[in-house]
Amino acid sequence: MQERIGVFVCKCGPNIGDKIDVDTIVNEVKNIDGVVTAKSHNLLCSNDGLEFLKEEIIKGNLSRVVVAACTPKMYEQKFMNTCEEAGLNPFLFHMTNIREQVAWVTPDKILATEKARKLCLAAINRMSFQEPIEKKEIDVQPDVLVVGGGVAGLEATLTLTAKGRKIILVEKDDSGKTETTESAQFRRVYLVEKSPCIGGVSARFEEVYQTMECAPCMLSPELQEVLQKENVETLTYSEVEEIVGSFGNFTVKIRRKARYVSEEACIGCNACFEPCPIEIPNQYDGGLSKRKAIYLPYAGALPNVPVIDRLNCLHLNGKECNACEQACAFGAINFEDEDRLIEKNVGAIILAVGSKLSDPTQFPQFGYGKYDNVLSAIQLERLNASNGPTGGKILLRNGQEPKSIAFIYCVGRKEKGYCSGICCMYMSALAHHVKEKLPDVKIYSFYTDLCLPKKEHQKIFEKVLAKGVEFIRSDGSEYVDYDGKKLIVKYKTESSVKSVLADMVILAPPVEPAKDIEKLAKLLDIPLDEHGFFSEEHILMKPFGAPLEGVFVVGTCQGPKDIGDSVAQGSASAGKILSRLMLGEKLELEPIVAEIDEEICCGCNTCIGLCPFSAIHRDVEKKVSVIDDTLCRGCGTCVAACPTGATKAKNFTMEQISAEIMEVAK
Amino acid sequence: MNPKSVIFCCSWSSYPGLQLSESLYEDPGKQNNIIISMCSGRVSAELILEAFNNDAWGVMVASCPNEKCEHDANYKTRRRIILLQKMLEQFGIKPERIKLEWIDKGEAAKLKLAIDDFSNELRKMGPVLSIN
Numbered sequence: 001m002q003e004r005i006g007v008f009v010c011k012c013g014p015n016i017g018d019k020i021d022v023d024t025i026v027n028e029v030k031n032i033d034g035v036v037t038a039k040s041h042n043l044l045c046s047n048d049g050l051e052f053l054k055e056e057i058i059k060g061n062l063s064r065v066v067v068a069a070c071t072p073k074m075y076e077q078k079f080m081n082t083c084e085e086a087g088l089n090p091f092l093f094h095m096t097n098i099r100e101q102v103a104w105v106t107p108d109k110i111l112a113t114e115k116a117r118k119l120c121l122a123a124i125n126r127m128s129f130q131e132p133i134e135k136k137e138i139d140v141q142p143d144v145l146v147v148g149g150g151v152a153g154l155e156a157t158l159t160l161t162a163k164g165r166k167i168i169l170v171e172k173d174d175s176g177k178t179e180t181t182e183s184a185q186f187r188r189v190y191l192v193e194k195s196p197c198i199g200g201v202s203a204r205f206e207e208v209y210q211t212m213e214c215a216p217c218m219l220s221p222e223l224q225e226v227l228q229k230e231n232v233e234t235l236t237y238s239e240v241e242e243i244v245g246s247f248g249n250f251t252v253k254i255r256r257k258a259r260y261v262s263e264e265a266c267i268g269c270n271a272c273f274e275p276c277p278i279e280i281p282n283q284y285d286g287g288l289s290k291r292k293a294i295y296l297p298y299a300g301a302l303p304n305v306p307v308i309d310r311l312n313c314l315h316l317n318g319k320e321c322n323a324c325e326q327a328c329a330f331g332a333i334n335f336e337d338e339d340r341l342i343e344k345n346v347g348a349i350i351l352a353v354g355s356k357l358s359d360p361t362q363f364p365q366f367g368y369g370k371y372d373n374v375l376s377a378i379q380l381e382r383l384n385a386s387n388g389p390t391g392g393k394i395l396l397r398n399g400q401e402p403k404s405i406a407f408i409y410c411v412g413r414k415e416k417g418y419c420s421g422i423c424c425m426y427m428s429a430l431a432h433h434v435k436e437k438l439p440d441v442k443i444y445s446f447y448t449d450l451c452l453p454k455k456e457h458q459k460i461f462e463k464v465l466a467k468g469v470e471f472i473r474s475d476g477s478e479y480v481d482y483d484g485k486k487l488i489v490k491y492k493t494e495s496s497v498k499s500v501l502a503d504m505v506i507l508a509p510p511v512e513p514a515k516d517i518e519k520l521a522k523l524l525d526i527p528l529d530e531h532g533f534f535s536e537e538h539i540l541m542k543p544f545g546a547p548l549e550g551v552f553v554v555g556t557c558q559g560p561k562d563i564g565d566s567v568a569q570g571s572a573s574a575g576k577i578l579s580r581l582m583l584g585e586k587l588e589l590e591p592i593v594a595e596i597d598e599e600i601c602c603g604c605n606t607c608i609g610l611c612p613f614s615a616i617h618r619d620v621e622k623k624v625s626v627i628d629d630t631l632c633r634g635c636g637t638c639v640a641a642c643p644t645g646a647t648k649a650k651n652f653t654m655e656q657i658s659a660e661i662m663e664v665a666k
Numbered sequence: 667m668n669p670k671s672v673i674f675c676c677s678w679s680s681y682p683g684l685q686l687s688e689s690l691y692e693d694p695g696k697q698n699n700i701i702i703s704m705c706s707g708r709v710s711a712e713l714i715l716e717a718f719n720n721d722a723w724g725v726m727v728a729s730c731p732n733e734k735c736e737h738d739a740n741y742k743t744r745r746r747i748i749l750l751q752k753m754l755e756q757f758g759i760k761p762e763r764i765k766l767e768w769i770d771k772g773e774a775a776k777l778k779l780a781i782d783d784f785s786n787e788l789r790k791m792g793p794v795l796s797i798n
Contacts, residue, residue, distance in 0.1 A: 072702070073682045101700050105778075118699065537736075547736070592704070612737035635737040636708025640746065652704050658716045664699035665672055665720035 005127050006037040006062040007120065008053060010044035010069035012099055017042070019103040021113040025068075029120055034127070036060055045075045050082045057086035064092050064127040068120050070099040089132035091591070091651055096123040122663035129655040136629060137586035140248035141347040142187045144577055147240055147520065149193035150200020151563050152555025153352035154222050155570035157189045161231050165583040185583040186231040190344050192254055193236045194516065195284075197301035199223055200354055202563050204284065204298060204378075206385040206392065209429040209562075210456035216300055216387070223302045237307055239516075241341065243523045246615075246630045247550030248347045248587050258337040260308035260316070261294070265332035268304030270296070272333065275323035278312050282389075286379035289389030294324045294333075299387040308333075347581040348550040349524070350573050351534065352566075353516045355556035358509040363412045366507050367480040371487060372397040374480060374505040377426060384433050394437055401438055402503035406489045407431060408478050409447040409508050416510045418531055420560040423508035424451045428464045430506070435467045443469040444500050446491055448476040472500075480505055511560035524551060525614055533559045544569045545576070548613070549631060552576065592651050593632040594639050598624045600646035607638035607647060669788035671724045672717040673781060674703040678736070680728035680769040680777055698781050706730070707739025711750050714764060718754075723788045724763040728777060731768040740768065759794055762787060 007029050011017030022040045030038040037060045041049050044067065057065060065088065067079050072095040080090035098116040106112035144160050146153045164186040171179050191198070202208065203223070205215040226232050235254060242253040261272075276292035284297035293313040296306050314321035315335055325333040360368035360376050368374045373396050375383075386392040396402050407427050413419055424447070431443050450471075452458050465471065474491035481488040486501040513532040521528050526546045527535040534553035537545040544554045552573035555566035580587065596607075596616075601624040608616045608625055615631035616638060618624070627638070627647075636649040645654070675681035681702050703709050706729030717725045727747065729740040744766055751761035767780040 635705035637739040640710035657713055660701050661716050662720050665722040
């Protein structure tokens with residue numbers, strides 16, 4: 001069938017009209033075989049223009065449409081929508097740019113007209129090869145997997161499950177009767193947390209900047225809400241083992257580690273702790289206190305159900321002991337408990353596995369691990385916490401109050417190569433708390449650079465300064481020594497080497513990626529940055545999207561950040577998911593993708609390794625490569641690499657581009 | 667005679683930059699014609715050969731700079747172009763006639779300069795003599 005092509009040249013007011021002889025072009029293309037309509041318009045993107053275009057398509061019964069106007073980046077979508085309204089598949093339309101590419105850059109009208117003419121001819125030549133592309137929709141799973149129960153993960157969970165949606169389904173049966181059913185749909189969130197409790201690192205802090213609020217108090221309403229929500233399944237003491245699938249349809253395997261304490265039966269009375277004969281350092285207190293083999297990470301941890309540490313429990317290691325079982329009045333102890341693998345289907349994944357403070361033993365100059373009273377900031381944080389090892393008293397290891405404390409900022413910054421951005425603030429906040437508790441203590445704060453970027457930060461810093469904390473700028477080469485009685489902090493200023501004596505030294509080591517990050521990155525095949533944090537898709541424009549559709553990296557696993565920023569990212573990622581994985585709706589896929597003709601594909605697998613989105617897999621039975629529509633973004637890398645020409649880039653086919661080249665190079 | 671070239675622009679980086687091109691870029695009648703190619707990764711050897719087959723004097727591919735391509739396809743394109751240059755040299759087409767330029771979003775001025783330079787180089791080289 002002969003195509004009926006319509007060509008519309010926009011004058012863009014004077015922008016194109018004054019620089020290009022539009023009428024000459026229109027008159028010439030009119031005579032081309034297949035062109036049934038060629039017209040110019042003063043401003044095609046205006047409402048008038050779009051109406052005109054629509055009428056022309058319908059009136060001329062056009063099967064192909066060319067618009068020569070501005071850059072397609074601006075109004076291509078608008079014109080495509082107009083084509084669709086007129087009943088024409090939008091991919092039977094092509095737009096060529098005679099404004100930015102010609103009118104604006106070619107002062108000579110004759111040359112400009114010649115160039116624009118060629119571009120129009122190229123577009124018309126392309127028309128014989130245009131193919132309709134149907135928009136594809138797939139069923140999607142609206143449920144979401146959130147990995148990590150810290151502030152970012154919690155916020156995402158709560159935003160995602162805030163509201164259900166009423167779905168009204170209208171069905172017509174064979175006799176033509178319509179039946180309307182109404183149902184309420186809720187999105188489920190599976191919150192997977194590796195540790196026995198949710199709340200992340202923040203829940204262990206007594207008071208956090210900028211508000212100097214008690215973090216457990218601030219968080220507990222959120223924690224309670226998450227635990228009580230019907231459509232949130234909180235899986236503590238669990239790890240993700242396997243992830244397959246793609247955006248809209250992931251299948252996830254989660255290992256629920258044996259807790260040996262029944263979550264249903266346990267009422268959280270904690271009577272089992274006392275009789276347990278085992279005592280080991282509690283890692284949740286930075287090793288400052290002891291815990292039993294059956295334990296809660298810290299007092300008040302939620303869910304309030306202890307866990308038995310299988311490595312240290314006597315019973316689980318073949319010894320005769322059932323002290324906790326005897327102490328439990330509710331029969332909650334179950335030594336027969338086993339790991340369970342559970343499978344869930346989700347549409348999107350939020351990774352919020354957080355970060356940790358580096359082990360300061362990596363930086364031996366500070367004497368951490370060598371001298372008793374050199375502590376990491378998180379240990380002081382726990383000393384300060386009312387649910388911590390000293391009940392909130394700031395004490396030296398010998399139980400006495402310190403008279404002087406040296407805070408050392410920027411520990412390991414040079415070695416790591418980045419500023420963690422939160423240490424200046426939490427160290428200032430800690431100094432503030434210490435001064436409140438021990439007003440006479442002398443505090444020295446050694447820093448190389450101060451990082452106080454937000455609107456509240458400077459105020460807090462000034463408050464700490466006013467409390468008499470002495471800030472000393474050094475060049476980052478501090479060194480901690482011990483004279484048998486006191487710790488000596490040696491430091492260099494611009495002119496000389498000096499030292500101060502202190503009872504306690506507090507280090508602010510860099511924030512570094514949590515251990516799980518590497519494992520998760522491998523499971524999902526997503527990249528890590530040079531420091532080992534998750535890479536974001538675009539540091540400015542997509543700061544929390546992983547370069548894999550439907551996967552988000554939020555909070556400190558993407559890079560060091562404070563509580564507020566983590567919460568913001570958690571919420572934002574939930575917003576991204578809410579706007580695309582709608583309850584009761586299908587997901588529209590990117591129409592311009594590549595496809596492989598399995599008749600031509602020789603199964604060489606060249607494309608599989610090249611695809612940046614892991615969208616191509618091998619069909620083992622047919623021995624060919626297959627592209628997954630949900631993952632392909634249409635970059636065309638596989639198309640250019642295919643040795644047999646089996647791969648086709650929709651709307652950018654060899655024929656289409658060659659047809660353009662033929663005219664422009666003529 | 668004016669040099670004729672085909673310029674493949676990435677639909678996501680170098681091409682959107684053209685929106686900023688008003689008054690930045692002046693093309694005194696050189697026959698440079700831009701074709702949008704999705705990612706530069708789409709620019710296959712066949713497409714470049716097609717341009718030469720249609721009497722183009724040269725072909726330029728405007729791709730994202732180092733580390734900027736979402737698909738890392740700029741590296742793949744570079745490999746492909748280097749190979750193609752070596753091959754075409756044996757048919758009497760100078761490697762300089764195929765050029766890979768790394769241009770980011772919003773670098774309209776750089777794109778203009780690259781196109782101008784390329785046109786000037788092509789002017790010196792003249793058209794490709796028949797390779798049949």
